[in-house]
Amino acid sequence: MPSNPKPNQDAFVSPAAVVASSATLAAGVRVWDGSHVEADAVVGPETLVGRGVTIGAGVAVGRRCKIQNAALVYGPAVIGAGVFVGPGAILTNDNVPRAVNPDGTVKGTTDWKPAPVIVEEGASIGAGATCVAPVRIGRWAMVAAGAVVTRDVPDHALVAGVPARRVGWVGRTGARLVRMDGDALTCPDTGDRFRLTEAGDQIEVTR
Numbered sequence: 613m614p615s616n617p618k619p620n621q622d623a624f625v626s627p628a629a630v631v632a633s634s635a636t637l638a639a640g641v642r643v644w645d646g647s648h649v650e651a652d653a654v655v656g657p658e659t660l661v662g663r664g665v666t667i668g669a670g671v672a673v674g675r676r677c678k679i680q681n682a683a684l685v686y687g688p689a690v691i692g693a694g695v696f697v698g699p700g701a702i703l704t705n706d707n708v709p710r711a712v713n714p715d716g717t718v719k720g721t722t723d724w725k726p727a728p729v730i731v732e733e734g735a736s737i738g739a740g741a742t743c744v745a746p747v748r749i750g751r752w753a754m755v756a757a758g759a760v761v762t763r764d765v766p767d768h769a770l771v772a773g774v775p776a777r778r779v780g781w782v783g784r785t786g787a788r789l790v791r792m793d794g795d796a797l798t799c800p801d802t803g804d805r806f807r808l809t810e811a812g813d814q815i816e817v818t819r
Contacts, residue, residue: 635667638675656693668705674733688728689745695731698739698757703729705745732767734784741776754782766814768806781806781815789815 622639625631629643632651640658643649647665656675661667663681670687679685679697686705691697705726712718727746731737735749738757743749748764755761756772756779765771770780770788781789783799790798795808797815806815 629661632669650687653687662699680739686726686745688726690728690730692731692733692735692751694734696736697731698737698741700740701737702742703731703737703745704743705729707744707746735765736786752782752784754786768815778813 623637623641625643626645628645629647631637631643631649634651635649636654638655638657641655643661644663646663647661649655649667650669652669653667653671655661655667655673656677658675659673659677661679665679665682666684667673668685668687671685671689673691674693674695676693677691677695680699682700683697684702685697686703688705689703705728706724710719713723729743729745729747731749732751734752736754737743737749738755738759740757741755741759741761743761747761749755749761750765750767750769752768753765754770755765755776759772759776760774761771761776768781768783769778770782771777772779781797783789783802783804785799785801787799787801789806790800792798797806797808798804805818807818808815
């Protein structure tokens with residue numbers, strides 16, 4: 613896996629990073645020391661890839677993301693625009709991992725089917741959190757540091773713990789939403805307003 617033999621002139625790749633020749637780096641991407649961007653991965657404009665990061669084969673990363681030091685993002689993960697992936701966070705691709713088949717032979721690439729973690733626009737994955745595929749993290753959701761996500765996270769939800777459970781709702785700045793009358797909530801920073809669904813497990817933007 614040669615170090616970016618055909619670099620985008622508007623991207624920066626540290627000499628100590630390794631980028632596959634089939635990977636695509638958009639303008640403004642920065643890839644720092646010790647990071648690997650593997651085959652057929654795509655990294656969108658103005659995204660920062662910190663030190664010691666793995667962007668696995670076939671991963672798609674959107675624009676203006678921050679993937680912090682030592683994060684491991686395994687393919688076929690899909691990361692939307694403006695996503696934060698904290699230091700040491702892990703996005704897996706196999707929830708029943710085995711090194712060998714039942715007959716004792718070493719598993720090869722055709723002996724299992726990778727599953728994606730999908731992280732929607734604006735969401736944040738805290739430091740040391742693990743997202744176990746297949747799972748979807750909704751828009752502007754926030755996963756607390758050290759959480760283990762094993763089921764889908766709704767838009768704007770704040771989840772924490774092992775396994776992760778919803779402990780609140782957050783706005784686009786990350787501030788917790790404030791309960792108003794009835795099923796209405798508001799963001800103290802932006803004034804955005806939301807409404808809880810009838811089941812109480814989702815919220816919808818009202819303004």
